[in-house]
Amino acid sequence: MKKKGIISSIIGSVLLYLSLQGVKFSEISLSNGDFNASFLIPIVVLMLLVPLIRALRLKLLFSHLHNIQYSQVFLVNNIGYLFIMLLPLRLGELAIPYLMKRNNGISMVSTMSVIFIERMIDFIVLVGFLFFIYFMLLLPPWLLKSGIIISLGLGIIIVSLFVSYRRSGFIKTLIEPLLKRMPQHIQDKIDGILRRLREGFGIIQSPGLIFLTIVISIIVWVISVIIIYCLFRFYGINLGFIAAMTVMVVNVIGISIPAGPGVIGNFQYSCIIALSFFGLDRNVSFIFSNLYYVISMSFTMLIGIISFMATDISFREIKENLNLDESSSSI
Known part of the structure; x- marks a missing residue:
């Protein structure tokens, strides 16, 4: 795991280096001429709204399980995003499954x-946005190709999930000859994992x-677009909603690549x-990217820490239970 962490940190460092190319530090100014502090108010309000809506979506996705x-989903989700930011390789994704198991007895595999379904819904919405952007503007062909590749991947995953869920008995029959060669305790463990996977995917x-979670996801991402638009106006950048x-969209794709803590560089x-x-201008883009980074990450940390303090969980407990070498025993 340490080797993977080093590799991900190197990826982030390379991307940070690339982001510095063409930047003329002697010409950088924190003020872009049309600085408008009044846009801070809608930025803060909308940033508070996003985790509230995300928690509602997650509660709906868990409704078939528990x-x-x-309020509990809200706190757990905020803590999860905090650890996604703090830990490399997106290991923080395991925080929510652990906390759901700890607080509600829901299997980590089911969570x-x-x-996974929540992330797939997000990507479906984002791919829709990507095609909308492409047909509204003259953008590089690689952006369209990226959308097509992601769409094909999502299509394969969705069909596979549906078939696996509806034909779980058939899949078990296929792997049964292999299972019979294994010790009984391993067979039982695999059988338990398959059962919990089916329980988790029961939302389909x-x-x-x-449909409701897709609508909520669209609302979340539209709010995120408005936040970026307000940041444009805050810094005096004359760009629109597109x-x-x-x-x-490009930022979400970028930070989806496993990297070091804080997705710095990506x-x-x-x-x-x-x-x-x-x-x-490259200088303006560089300043804006860091302004956006500092504001969004600071907010994620602040609301995550407040949520963390509102629970009886310790940092050491989560850190120990998110150790991949030990987590396999807790699924």
């Missing part, structure tokens, strides 16, 4: 299935809930790439 209180039996949507470089489509 009736969890909204990871739910989180409720098309109405899936540019803000482009920054959001975040800045993806923002600069997105802004380059609109001919924005």
